[in-house]
Amino acid sequence: MKEVHxxxxxxxxxxxxxxxxxxxxxxxWMMPTFREVGAHRYSAPGVVPGxxxxxxxxxxxxxxxxxxxxxxxxxxxxFEGLRAFFVSASIARFFAALxxxxxxxxxxxxVNYFFLTLVYILTFILAYELWLEKVPRSRGxxxxxxxxxxxxxxxxxSLTFRYLFLVRLP
Amino acid sequence: xxxxxxxxAGELVKFLTPRLLFDVLWSTQLGIIVGMLPGxxxxxxxxxxxxxxxxxxxxxxxxxxxCMYVGSIFGGSRTAILINIPGTPANAATTxxxxxxxxxxxxxxxxxxxxxxxxxxxxxxxxxxxIFTPVIGNxxxxxxxFEYFWLAIFGVTICGTLTxxxxxxxxxxxxxxxxxxxxxxxxxxxxxxxxxxxxVNLAGGIQLLPAMIGIFGFSEVLMxxxxxxxxxxxxxxERVLPRFREILKYWRTILRSGVIGTIIGAVPxxxxxxxxxxxxxxxxxxxxxxxxxxxxxxxxxxxxxxGNNAAVGGAVIPVLSLAVPGSAPxxxxxxxxxxxxxxxxxxxxxxxPQFIYQVVCMFLLATCAMxxxxxALVRSFVKLLSIPREMLMPAVFALCVIGSYALSGKxxxxxxxxxxGIIGYAMKEMDYPVAPAMLGIILGDLLDNNLRRSLVLTxxxxxxxxxxxISLILFLAILLTVLxxxxxxxxxxxxxxxxxxx
Numbered sequence: 106m107k108e109v110h111x112x113x114x115x116x117x118x119x120x121x122x123x124x125x126x127x128x129x130x131x132x133x134w135m136m137p138t139f140r141e142v143g144a145h146r147y148s149a150p151g152v153v154p155g156x157x158x159x160x161x162x163x164x165x166x167x168x169x170x171x172x173x174x175x176x177x178x179x180x181x182x183x184f185e186g187l188r189a190f191f192v193s194a195s196i197a198r199f200f201a202a203l204x205x206x207x208x209x210x211x212x213x214x215x216v217n218y219f220f221l222t223l224v225y226i227l228t229f230i231l232a233y234e235l236w237l238e239k240v241p242r243s244r245g246x247x248x249x250x251x252x253x254x255x256x257x258x259x260x261x262x263s264l265t266f267r268y269l270f271l272v273r274l275p
Numbered sequence: 276x277x278x279x280x281x282x283x284a285g286e287l288v289k290f291l292t293p294r295l296l297f298d299v300l301w302s303t304q305l306g307i308i309v310g311m312l313p314g315x316x317x318x319x320x321x322x323x324x325x326x327x328x329x330x331x332x333x334x335x336x337x338x339x340x341x342c343m344y345v346g347s348i349f350g351g352s353r354t355a356i357l358i359n360i361p362g363t364p365a366n367a368a369t370t371x372x373x374x375x376x377x378x379x380x381x382x383x384x385x386x387x388x389x390x391x392x393x394x395x396x397x398x399x400x401x402x403x404x405x406i407f408t409p410v411i412g413n414x415x416x417x418x419x420x421f422e423y424f425w426l427a428i429f430g431v432t433i434c435g436t437l438t439x440x441x442x443x444x445x446x447x448x449x450x451x452x453x454x455x456x457x458x459x460x461x462x463x464x465x466x467x468x469x470x471x472x473x474x475v476n477l478a479g480g481i482q483l484l485p486a487m488i489g490i491f492g493f494s495e496v497l498m499x500x501x502x503x504x505x506x507x508x509x510x511x512x513e514r515v516l517p518r519f520r521e522i523l524k525y526w527r528t529i530l531r532s533g534v535i536g537t538i539i540g541a542v543p544x545x546x547x548x549x550x551x552x553x554x555x556x557x558x559x560x561x562x563x564x565x566x567x568x569x570x571x572x573x574x575x576x577x578x579x580x581x582g583n584n585a586a587v588g589g590a591v592i593p594v595l596s597l598a599v600p601g602s603a604p605x606x607x608x609x610x611x612x613x614x615x616x617x618x619x620x621x622x623x624x625x626x627x628p629q630f631i632y633q634v635v636c637m638f639l640l641a642t643c644a645m646x647x648x649x650x651a652l653v654r655s656f657v658k659l660l661s662i663p664r665e666m667l668m669p670a671v672f673a674l675c676v677i678g679s680y681a682l683s684g685k686x687x688x689x690x691x692x693x694x695x696g697i698i699g700y701a702m703k704e705m706d707y708p709v710a711p712a713m714l715g716i717i718l719g720d721l722l723d724n725n726l727r728r729s730l731v732l733t734x735x736x737x738x739x740x741x742x743x744x745i746s747l748i749l750f751l752a753i754l755l756t757v758l759x760x761x762x763x764x765x766x767x768x769x770x771x772x773x774x775x776x777x
Binding site: 111118129132133137145147148150151152153154157160161165194195199201203205206207209210222226234251254258262269270271272 | 327329330444445447448451452454455458462464465467469470493496497500501502503504663665666668669670672673674676677680681684686689690693697704705706707722723726727730731734735
């Protein structure tokens with residue numbers, strides 16, 4: 106199979122990988138060796154993470170060199186480019202899903218579980234069907250389906266986990 | 276051999292109770308539905324089902340999970356044939372010939388052929404599981420720390436190479452990233468908390484299942500929601516039952532794909548999708564009807580579906596014999612076995628050999644259920660494909676959340692799930708395969724303990740890592756895997772053999 110590269114993305118991720126590898130190496134070096142209590146020096150907790158840090162540094166380095174050779178360092182970030190990226194329909198759909206899901210996760214434990222799940226599912230469906238996708242159905246039908254599904258799913262999950270699996274809901 | 280057959284027959288009789296057979300039917304059917312729905316993968320299905328069955332008896336829970344696994348890998352063929360979108364990644368090769376057949380008005384026939392091929396592939400994989408698990412398990416009893424260290428490195432390297440076919444370097448980075456993630460938390464030798472930064476939660480380590488639900492569940496929700504809605508094509512479903520003559524005509528393809536699928540499935544972390552593609556490619560090369568491939572070839576469809584289902588049985592061989600998963604859903608299955616107190620690995624053959632035969636029985640029942648359900652209820656379940664993704668995905672995410680939470684009742688696990696979901700999404704967007712990362716998280720502990728133990732035993736000498744026979748074989752396999760994907764080395768080898776490297 107022909108190898109396909111994304112030079113700009115590779116340039117950025119290689120820096121992330123090298124930072125991760127370097128960070129792991131430094132932190133491993135700082136870990137105690139427990140030799141003062143008679144432990145063998147190769148049983149030190151930092152041995153394996155240090156080894157993995159070195160491997161990631163090397164692999165990240167190879168990726169960095171390859172991306173630089175392919176011109177990946179020329180990121181070409183412009184205001185227009187960023188604007189076009191953020192106004193695209195697919196990015197709007199992605200951020201809507203991410204935002205709603207993160208709010209759901211953050212409010213978990215703070216709000217009643219059944220109520221929170223119901224509102225999450227309802228908001229999710231309505232956000233897509235009324236705003237992002239503009240589904241060709243009457244508003245009444247969309248609301249009815251969304252409310253119906255939200256109640257059924259939230260109740261089914263809550264009851265199953267609470268009474269069947271005896272889980273104390275968050 | 277006869278003793279094994281005796282144990283198998285005894286275990287099979289134990290499974291033939293109305294309650295267990297009912298569970299086989301509903302869980303396989305649920306698996307087919309999960310596989311059918313684009314965005315719901317076999318891994319996600321098995322992971323979510325693990326959270327729903329963790330209160331079950333161990334053998335009961337594992338039966339349900341295996342049925343879900345077998346059902347969902349098959350179920351994805353429905354979507355591949357009808358709407359040209361693989362229901363799970365394992366069915367990507369099925370779209371190539373399955374959808375053209377549907378467009379020719381032969382959707383029912385294509386689904387029938389896919390069902391039969393899946394059944395034969397799964398049955399072949401199950402047979403190989405029964406034969407080779409004890410053999411590999413006995414070989415693995417010879418493994419010591421040195422071999423386990425190389426096995427962990429071999430796992431992430433080969434998985435990275437095969438799943439990152441477009442760019443193996445990214446596959447290797449993904450695998451070593453997973454190994455590093457596994458280092459978080461308290462280590463086994465000195466009870467020292469690594470990379471926990473004072474957090475009590477991080478000191479407990481990254482739990483496998485929440486991370487897996489995040490990487491394979493939440494990231495998939497984000498991916499699916501980013502894409503525009505798929506258009507469901509209405510296809511008439513006529514005759515579903517395949518003709519025996521047609522199946523018999525391609526017996527060589529079925530046998531070849533079964534062997535290839537099982538071998539690819541047994542390679543750590545590689546999985547059913549590669550099994551299907553390699554089987555398909557081999558079938559195309561060997562076919563007398565090459566020109567039909569890609570335009571609705573029955574042989575191509577049979578090869579892809581036999582290959583991916585044979586890989587399911589193959590993927591469980593290393594789970595039981597080495598505690599190393601052959602695919603992502605098999606990794607979840609391994610996690611579920613550990614949750615239920617089953618300890619797969621070489622000692623399984625010594626401690627509870629009957630468990631291997633129990634798993635074979637479970638596969639056999641799931642395979643039969645898949646065949647029956649696959650040929651029945653086709654028309655009614657095809658209607659499920661019209662469920663809009665925006666109605667399905669919030670329910671899936673709600674299950675991801677409660678599933679991650681339910682295992683130990685900690686909100687931290689939900690955070691782990693969410694963080695790994697975002698990491699998984701970013702990796703997929705940047706073309707990094709996620710399967711090696713998951714395999715790395717699983718193998719991290721094996722690598723950590725065995726590398727340090729080996730170094731302590733040899734007082735830092737690396738010589739035994741290269742002189743012990745099995746160690747040397749594993750090392751050479753890793754070396755060949757890596758060097759085989761480095762362009763200058765390939766060019767050099769090509770020149771040496773008098774031809775340019777491809």
